Amino acid sequence: MSEAKYIHGTQEAERRRLSTFNQLVNPSFLSFLQVDSAKSVLEVGSGLGLLTREVALRLPEAEVVGIEYSEAQLARADHGLPNLRFFQGDAHDLDFEDNYFDVVYCRWVLEHVADPLRVLQEMRRVARPDGRVFVEEVDTAAQCYDPPVPRFEKVWGQVAVLQQKLGGDSLIGRRLFRLLKVAGFTDVRLSMGTEVYWSGTPGLTVWVNNEAAIVEGCRSELVSRGLVSQAEIEEAIAELRGLCERDDATSWYYWNRAVALKPR
Secondary structure: OOOOOOOOOOOHHHHHHHHHHHHHHHHHHHHHOOOOOOOEEEEEOOOOOHHHHHHHHHOOOOEEEEEEOOHHHHHOOOOOOOOEEEEEOOOOOOOOOOOOEEEEEEEOOOOOOOOHHHHHHHHHHHEEEEEEEEEEEOOHHHOEEEOOOHHHHHHHHHHHHHHHHOOOOOOHHHHHHHHHHHOOOEEEEEEEEEEEEEOOOHHHHHHHHHHHHHHHHOHHHHHHOOOOOHHHHHHHHHHHHHHHHOOOOEEEEEEEEEEEEOOO
């Protein structure tokens, strides 16, 4: 199977970005993730394990497992909880038995994999009958700012083009319902997780810095492929960060979310 290249990389700067960003957005995702009665939980694409660890802390009597493809990411995960385990593996071919986990979830994973449908089918296979699967994904076209930042939006659009060239899909969130239906799930329910920040709230700076760091992280690929110039990137990031110096700026975004059942 062909592989998609992870657009963000695994450098130290990327790990810092993820750590800071998780602090901002994890509470909202944990409210969406209904795991209170689960005895076994699997996170597919656990990355640095930051979210997985929070799930394990909330469910001290449950078995919580994270599977991650990148050995570099796994090396940074916190293995210090007795009910938490991490494994290296491929989301396209999960090394777990059928019908095992009460809850299986992934977040910001399907956008990066070569075959999202195959990953969802694997998640269905390892979930128990009537088990729940939770998915959160991106649609980068949903991002908007006021006042407008046209230079940044031009570069942001080219980041989406780059991700497609690398085998990913930054618009996959809008396809969750169809993908889950084709993968064999039932009772698929959709929702949105909103991220709205404005001048005077600390979240605006965190959000803006995260978007700027994403562009910085793929700067060399963007330039080497002729998608944007160094000057365009500099102007775009300066324009975006300028929002944090205003008293009338807003940032609007939503995550695409879905919860589904594995049929009996």
